[in-house]
Amino acid sequence: MAYELQFGPVLKFWPDIAQGAVNTLVLSAETIALGVTIGLAAAIARTDGPRWLGALVTVYVEAFRNTPLLVQLFLVFFGLPLIGLSFSADMAALLAIALNLGAYSTEIFRAGLLAIPKTQIEAGLALGMSRLQVIRYIVVVPALRIIYPALTGQLTLTLLGTSIASAISAKELTSAASIVESFTFRSFETYLVVAVIYIGLTFTFRFLYYLVGLWLFRRRKPPKPDLLQEDLDPVGSGA
Amino acid sequence: MIQDFGWSSVEFLARASLWTIGLSIIAFLIGGAIGLTLALLRVLGPRPVKLAIAGYIQIVQATPLLIVVFIVFFGLSFAGLYFPPLLAAGISVSVYASAYLADIWRGCIEAVPRPQWEAADALAFSLPQQLRYVVLPQAFRIALGPTVGFMVQIVKNTSVTALIGFVELTRAGQLLNNMTFQPFIVFITVAAFYFAICYPLSYLSEKLKGKRRVQRAH
Amino acid sequence: MNWFRKLRYAAAAATLVGAAAASTTTASAVTIPEIMEKGTISIGVLTGLPPYDTTDSSGNTDGFLVDLAREVAKSLDVELDVVPVTNASRVAALESGRVDMLIAMTTATPQRARSLLFTNPYGSYQMTIVGPKDAEIRTLADLEGKKISVPKGSTQEATLISYNIPGLQIERFDDDALAMQALLSGQVDATAAVAVLANDLLKKRGVDDQFEVKEDLPLYTLYWSMALRADEWNLHQYLNNLIYYLEVTGVLDDLHKKWTGVPIPGGKLPTF
Numbered sequence: 001m002a003y004e005l006q007f008g009p010v011l012k013f014w015p016d017i018a019q020g021a022v023n024t025l026v027l028s029a030e031t032i033a034l035g036v037t038i039g040l041a042a043a044i045a046r047t048d049g050p051r052w053l054g055a056l057v058t059v060y061v062e063a064f065r066n067t068p069l070l071v072q073l074f075l076v077f078f079g080l081p082l083i084g085l086s087f088s089a090d091m092a093a094l095l096a097i098a099l100n101l102g103a104y105s106t107e108i109f110r111a112g113l114l115a116i117p118k119t120q121i122e123a124g125l126a127l128g129m130s131r132l133q134v135i136r137y138i139v140v141v142p143a144l145r146i147i148y149p150a151l152t153g154q155l156t157l158t159l160l161g162t163s164i165a166s167a168i169s170a171k172e173l174t175s176a177a178s179i180v181e182s183f184t185f186r187s188f189e190t191y192l193v194v195a196v197i198y199i200g201l202t203f204t205f206r207f208l209y210y211l212v213g214l215w216l217f218r219r220r221k222p223p224k225p226d227l228l229q230e231d232l233d234p235v236g237s238g239a
Numbered sequence: 240m241i242q243d244f245g246w247s248s249v250e251f252l253a254r255a256s257l258w259t260i261g262l263s264i265i266a267f268l269i270g271g272a273i274g275l276t277l278a279l280l281r282v283l284g285p286r287p288v289k290l291a292i293a294g295y296i297q298i299v300q301a302t303p304l305l306i307v308v309f310i311v312f313f314g315l316s317f318a319g320l321y322f323p324p325l326l327a328a329g330i331s332v333s334v335y336a337s338a339y340l341a342d343i344w345r346g347c348i349e350a351v352p353r354p355q356w357e358a359a360d361a362l363a364f365s366l367p368q369q370l371r372y373v374v375l376p377q378a379f380r381i382a383l384g385p386t387v388g389f390m391v392q393i394v395k396n397t398s399v400t401a402l403i404g405f406v407e408l409t410r411a412g413q414l415l416n417n418m419t420f421q422p423f424i425v426f427i428t429v430a431a432f433y434f435a436i437c438y439p440l441s442y443l444s445e446k447l448k449g450k451r452r453v454q455r456a457h
Numbered sequence: 458m459n460w461f462r463k464l465r466y467a468a469a470a471a472t473l474v475g476a477a478a479a480s481t482t483t484a485s486a487v488t489i490p491e492i493m494e495k496g497t498i499s500i501g502v503l504t505g506l507p508p509y510d511t512t513d514s515s516g517n518t519d520g521f522l523v524d525l526a527r528e529v530a531k532s533l534d535v536e537l538d539v540v541p542v543t544n545a546s547r548v549a550a551l552e553s554g555r556v557d558m559l560i561a562m563t564t565a566t567p568q569r570a571r572s573l574l575f576t577n578p579y580g581s582y583q584m585t586i587v588g589p590k591d592a593e594i595r596t597l598a599d600l601e602g603k604k605i606s607v608p609k610g611s612t613q614e615a616t617l618i619s620y621n622i623p624g625l626q627i628e629r630f631d632d633d634a635l636a637m638q639a640l641l642s643g644q645v646d647a648t649a650a651v652a653v654l655a656n657d658l659l660k661k662r663g664v665d666d667q668f669e670v671k672e673d674l675p676l677y678t679l680y681w682s683m684a685l686r687a688d689e690w691n692l693h694q695y696l697n698n699l700i701y702y703l704e705v706t707g708v709l710d711d712l713h714k715k716w717t718g719v720p721i722p723g724g725k726l727p728t729f
Binding site for chain 1: 298300301302303304305306309310313317391395396398409412422423426427429430433434437438441
C-alpha cells in the first residue's frame with residue numbers, strides 16, 4: 001500500500017495550529033525586542049564601559065554563544081528556581097531566547113560601533129551639527145546600515161529558535177504541532193503544515209525588515225543581505 | 240531505579256560528546272562538499288540553476304532545523320534509502336549545513352575583486368584555472384574565519400539527531416536526566432562539554448577574522 | 458525588488474518539495490514469511506524512560522521494551538535490529554518503512570487507530586498524581602484550575618484530557634524527568650507520573666518530606682499496544698498470538714519484574 005498524505009485529520013485542528021502560530025509570532029516579537037535591547041546595552045558596556053563590565057559582558061557573550069539554546073533554556077527554567085527565581089514556562093522561554101539573541105547581537109552591535117571612526121564624529125561636531133544630530137546621522141544610522149544584514153539574519157534565527165521552547169511546555173507553534181501529532185498520529189502531515197507556516201512567518205518577518213530597512217536608509221542604497229559578517233546561530237533544535 | 244549523578248555519568252557524557260564531534264565532522268564534510276558546489280553554481284551557473292539554488296537556500300534557512308532533519312531523514316526512508324545511522328544523521332544535518340555554507344562561501348567568492356577575474360581572464364586562464372589559481376585561494380582566505388565560526392553552529396545543532404535515535408551530547412544529557420532526575424547538575428555538565436568543544440573554534444574564528452581585518456587595513 | 462524575487466524562488470522551491478513529498482510511496486506490508494526470509498526484524502523502541510528503557514554508557518539501549526523486542530525476534534528466529542525512537546519520531550519511523558513495527562508505549566485510541574494498527578496490550582502502568590504535601594488533592598475535582606505537568610504525547614496527557622476537568626491546565630514537557638522537575642522546582646501544582654517510579658524518586662531525591670503521591674486519587678491503569686502500519690494484518694495477527702502466549706506463560710510478568718520489581722499492574726491484560 002502506498003502511503004497517502006491525509007491532511008484532513010490535521011487541518012481539523014486548525015484553531016490550535018493558528019493559535020500556536022500567533023503565540024510564536026508574539027513570543028518572537030517579544031524576544032526580539034528584549035534581546036536587541038540587551039545586545040545594544042551590552043555592546044555599549046563593552047565598548048565604552050569600565051574594564052570589569054566589559055569583562056563581564058565577554059563572559060556572558062562567550063557562555064551563550066558556545067552552548068546550545070536548549071541547554072540554556074533548561075538552566076533558566078530549572079536552574080534559576082534554585083536561587084529563588086521562578087518563572088512560568090513562557091517567561092523562561094522569553095528570557096532564555098532573548099539572552100541568547102542578546103549575546104549574538106552584542107557582537108553585531110559592537111562591530112557597528114567600532115566601524116564608526118572617532119574622526120567622523122569630530123568632523124560632524126566641527127560642522128556645527130548638534131550632539132543629537134551627530135548621534136543620529138553619523139553614528140546610529142550608518143552603524144545600523146553596516147550591521148543590518150547580520151542583525152536581521154540573527155532575528156530570523158531567533159524566530160526559528162522559538163520552536164525549542166516547547167521542550168519546557170511553553171505554548172507556541174511546535175508545541176501545538178506535537179499535540180496535533182499525538183492525537184492524530186499523522187506525523188508527516190503535521191510537520192509539513194507546520195514547516196509551511198514557519199516559512200510563511202519567516203518571509204513575513206523578512207519582508208518587514210526589508211520595509212524597515214527602506215525607511216531607515218531611505219537616503220542611501222539599502223544594504224545587501226549577506227552572512228559574511230557574523231556567524232549566525234541557526235537555533236531550532238530540540239527533541 | 241533512580242541513579243545518582245557521578246563519575247560514570249560524566250564518562251557517559253564524554254563518550255556522547257565523541258559522537259557529537261564525529262557527527263559534526265561528517266556533517267561538515269558532506270555539507271561542505273554540497274555547499275561548495277552550490278556556491279560555485281550560484282555564482283557561475285545558468286539562470287535557472289541560480290534560481291533553484293537560491294530557492295533551496297531560502298527555504299532551508301526559513302524552516303526550523305528539527306523539521307528540516309525530520310523531513311530529510313524520513314523522506315530518505317520513504318524513498319527506500321537506508322544509510323547506517325551515523326551517515327544518515329550526518330546527511331540530515333548536512334542539508335542544513337550546506338544551505339548556510341553555500342551562502343557564506345558565495346559571499347566570499349563574490350568578495351574577490353572583479354579585476355582579479357578579469358586579469359586572470361586576460362592571461363588566458365580557462366574558467367577552472369581562474370578558479371583554481373586566482374579566485375578560490377583568495378576566497379578561501381576570506382572564508383576561513385566565518386567557516387570556522389559556523390562550525391560552532393554545526394556542533395551545537397547536531398543535537399537534532401536525537402530525533403532519529405542518535406545519542407549525542409544533548410540526548411545523552413536528557414537520558415541521564417531521566418535516570419538521575421538531577422537536571423541542574425546534568426545540564427551544567429552538558430553545557431561545559433559544549434563549551435569545551437565550541438570555545439576553541441570561536442576563538443580561532445575570531446583570530447582568523449581579526450588577521451584578515453589587519454591585512455585589509457594595510 | 459530583490460525581496461520579491463527571492464519570494465518567487467522560494468515559492469517555486471516549495472512547490473517542488475511539496476510535489477516530491479506527495480509522490481512518495483512506502484514499502485508495502487511486511488508479512489511473517491517475508492521477515493523470516495529477510496532474516497531480520499527492525500523494531501522501533503521508545504528510549505529514555507527508565508526503568509522501561511535505559512541507555513548504557515556506549516549509547517546502547519536496554520530495558521523492558523528491548524527485552525520484548527528480543528522476544529519478538531526470538532519467536533520468529535530472526536535477527537533483531539533495534540531502532541531507538543522518540544515520541545516525536547515514532548510514527549514517522551514506522552510509516553516511512555524505517556522500522557517494521559513499534560514497541561513504543563503507544564496507547565490505542567480510536568483516533569490514532571485511524572492511522573495505524575494496534576495490537577492487544579502487552580503491558581500497562583498506573584498513573585499517579587504527585588503534588589506538594591500541603592496541597593489538598595483528594596478527588597479529581599480538586600484538580601480544578603490547577604497546573605499539571607505531563608510528558609508530551611504521553612498516555613498521562615491523554616488520560617488527563619479524558620477526565621475533562623474544568624480549568625485544568627495541562628503543561629506538556631519533553632519527557633518524564635522534565636515534567637517531574639517542573640513540580641520539584643515549583644512551576645506546576647502537580648504532575649502525572651508513573652506509579653512505580655514516583656515513590657522511589659521522591660525518597661531518593663530527599664524530597665519526600667515536601668511532596669507525596671496523592672493516594673486518595675484513583676489510580677488509572679494505562680495500557681500499551683505495539684503499533685503497525687495500517688495494512689500489516691498478517692504481522693498484527695501474529696503479534697496478538699505472541700502477546701497472548703507470553704502472558705499465559707508468565708514471560709511478560711517476569712520481564713516486567715526484572716526491570717521494575719513488580720509484575721504488570723492491573724491483573725490480566727485486556728484484549729480487543
